[in-house]
Amino acid sequence: MFKSKSLYVILFLAALGVLGSCSSGPAPQLMDWQPGTIDQVSLTTPIELRFDQPMDADSIRSAFQITPSVPLSFTIVFTSSKASPFTSPLTSPLKPQVEPAMIVHFIPQQPLAKLTRYQLTLNTSAHSIDGQLLRQPFTATFTTTGRLGVSFYPANGAENVLTNSSFNLLFSKPMARSSMPSISFSPSISGTGQWLTDQLYYFDPIDFQPATRYTLQLSAGLQSVDGDKLVEDARATFTTTAPGVSNYWPQGVDNSPWTAISLTFNLPVLTETVTPRFLVKATDGRAVSGEIRWPSTTTLVFYADKALIEGAKYSVILRRGVQSPLGDLPSDREYNFDFIVAAPPEMTSSSPRDGDLHASISDRVTLHFNVPMDPNSVERSIHITPEPEMPRFEWGSGGTTLDIVFDIDPSALYAIALDDQARDSFARRLQGNRSIVFQAAPQEPIAWLVGSRGYWNNVYGTYNPDPIVRQYTQFRNVDQLTYRLSAISQTVFLNSIQPEWDRNQTEPRGDLILSWTQIVSAPLNKLAYASTEVKLPNGDSLPPGVYKLQVNSRHDEVSDWRILIVSAINLTLKRSAKQIVVWATDLRSGQPM
Numbered sequence: 001m002f003k004s005k006s007l008y009v010i011l012f013l014a015a016l017g018v019l020g021s022c023s024s025g026p027a028p029q030l031m032d033w034q035p036g037t038i039d040q041v042s043l044t045t046p047i048e049l050r051f052d053q054p055m056d057a058d059s060i061r062s063a064f065q066i067t068p069s070v071p072l073s074f075t076i077v078f079t080s081s082k083a084s085p086f087t088s089p090l091t092s093p094l095k096p097q098v099e100p101a102m103i104v105h106f107i108p109q110q111p112l113a114k115l116t117r118y119q120l121t122l123n124t125s126a127h128s129i130d131g132q133l134l135r136q137p138f139t140a141t142f143t144t145t146g147r148l149g150v151s152f153y154p155a156n157g158a159e160n161v162l163t164n165s166s167f168n169l170l171f172s173k174p175m176a177r178s179s180m181p182s183i184s185f186s187p188s189i190s191g192t193g194q195w196l197t198d199q200l201y202y203f204d205p206i207d208f209q210p211a212t213r214y215t216l217q218l219s220a221g222l223q224s225v226d227g228d229k230l231v232e233d234a235r236a237t238f239t240t241t242a243p244g245v246s247n248y249w250p251q252g253v254d255n256s257p258w259t260a261i262s263l264t265f266n267l268p269v270l271t272e273t274v275t276p277r278f279l280v281k282a283t284d285g286r287a288v289s290g291e292i293r294w295p296s297t298t299t300l301v302f303y304a305d306k307a308l309i310e311g312a313k314y315s316v317i318l319r320r321g322v323q324s325p326l327g328d329l330p331s332d333r334e335y336n337f338d339f340i341v342a343a344p345p346e347m348t349s350s351s352p353r354d355g356d357l358h359a360s361i362s363d364r365v366t367l368h369f370n371v372p373m374d375p376n377s378v379e380r381s382i383h384i385t386p387e388p389e390m391p392r393f394e395w396g397s398g399g400t401t402l403d404i405v406f407d408i409d410p411s412a413l414y415a416i417a418l419d420d421q422a423r424d425s426f427a428r429r430l431q432g433n434r435s436i437v438f439q440a441a442p443q444e445p446i447a448w449l450v451g452s453r454g455y456w457n458n459v460y461g462t463y464n465p466d467p468i469v470r471q472y473t474q475f476r477n478v479d480q481l482t483y484r485l486s487a488i489s490q491t492v493f494l495n496s497i498q499p500e501w502d503r504n505q506t507e508p509r510g511d512l513i514l515s516w517t518q519i520v521s522a523p524l525n526k527l528a529y530a531s532t533e534v535k536l537p538n539g540d541s542l543p544p545g546v547y548k549l550q551v552n553s554r555h556d557e558v559s560d561w562r563i564l565i566v567s568a569i570n571l572t573l574k575r576s577a578k579q580i581v582v583w584a585t586d587l588r589s590g591q592p593m
């Protein structure tokens with residue numbers, strides 16, 4: 001696209017003479033042309049010539065020639081009377097572009113021939129409108145489209161192609177399935193092929209060999225349904241599976257000082273090409289001496305002359321160049337892996353920790369080791385004081401964690417020790433500290449008002465006032481109980497009644513009658529019961545009514561409340577779908593009221 005000061009499209013039948021004559025000037029020259037010297041030119045692309053000054057149309061038409069001959073229409077575009085320079089606003093090392101003064105289009109009247117090289121010539125008889133002859137002749141060539149494309153899978157340059165691989169040829173255009181591609185391999189192999197689609201051809205080789213470089217050739221001449229043609233042989237070179245390490249041992253961090261080092265190869269190997277390329281190095285870079293054995297041509301086993309250093313890191317190296325008797329190509333990469341020898345076995349930590357005399361603990365003690373241990377020897381070596389009944393052992397984390405599960409007495413001071421029998425998985429004796437001492441923290445204090453209906457908070461209980469109301473409290477790890485007795489009105493009582501499963505109702509308010517404190521005692525962490533008489537301040541029995549009794553520990557760590565329904569009458573209820581029957585009897589005698 002060019003900037004135009006004026007634009008005129010003139011058919012070649014128009015008389016150029018009406019444009020008038022111009023003054024003489026420099027000889028005209030062809031500045032540029034399209035489509036350029038390229039392949040795969042469209043069959044309908046126009047040919048464009050760009051001149052630096054207006055040209056005489058008849059002289060161009062007579063001076064221009066295309067070979068092979070093609071019928072062309074002729075169009076001229078004038079852009080200006082003179083060529084004008086155009087500089088990009090961007091900084092560029094390229095020369096400024098120049099707008100042509102005239103553009104000539106030759107448009108094919110029919111599609112060009114496929115895969116044809118066309119030659120364009122414009123001789124010096126072409127002249128400008130003021131009579132100046134073309135400065136120099138012009139010759140150029142281009143080739144039309146019609147080249148059949150093909151891609152290979154595996155692709156050209158592929159490496160380590162599996163010997164059971166198949167080959168796919170994907171063509172750029174639909175093909176006639178009756179035309180079979182002519183393919184060959186070097187070195188030669190046999191196989192069968194078939195069309196999977198009209199563009200995909202599948203070839204299944206029979207006798208691929210590993211460690212071999214192959215060249216696949218597709219012969220030229222193959223044509224697509226619409227006439228595109230493979231103009232030259234297409235080739236793809238690839239290599240099949242080279243010798244390499246498919247597995248190795250040891251791995252990770254917890255390995256025996258006497259561990260054997262093994263390499264497993266994906267192919268049989270020439271052992272004499274492996275030995276000089278195999279190396280085991282210690283952390284300081286020194287080679288480890290030892291013996292190489294070959295149980296088979298695919299397995300190398302290395303035995304060190306002496307035990308490896310505990311806790312040390314080692315590197316195993318196999319340099320490239322290993323060869324197989326099945327093919328000529330050697331291994332093309334270096335294999336390198338590291339492993340760490342297990343450190344001397346130690347008990348690294350415990351839960352609870354050693355010396356914790358306020359341990360938060362339920363039913364187990366956990367011991368942590370730095371390496372996998374031998375469960376049988378460790379369990380035989382454990383001594384617990386005081387001795388529990390039937391401790392259970394649970395191992396985890398690959399043999400590095402042991403849970404000792406037993407009924408823990410929160411009041412007891414425990415000692416757990418491991419004797420000299422404890423061994424790790426490599427039969428090494430346990431080192432370092434082998435014992436812990438701990439005591440469980442006191443259990444949470446509790447204070448529950450107990451009644452015939454259980455231990456739940458906020459429940460209702462009925463009490464016989466004759467001779468006196470007595471309340472029991474279950475407690476643990478408290479030394480003082482403070483009680484508060486309040487009278488509850490009938491309205492408050494009825495509003496407070498909730499289903500038994502609703503334990504979070506608001507505590508009803510009442511009028512304080514009496515408060516008192518009771519000193520209690522029990523062994524640490526042991527549940528005990530305390531009994532208290534609930535009566536009036538003057539010592540008389542409570543009269544019938546509804547009361548609330550609340551209990552708190554010394555520092556209000558725990559509390560509980562309970563509704564006391566004090567009455568000498570017992571109500572028994574029986575109901576059916578249509579009626580309810582209530583019996584009222586004396587609590588003490590059972591006689592009807």
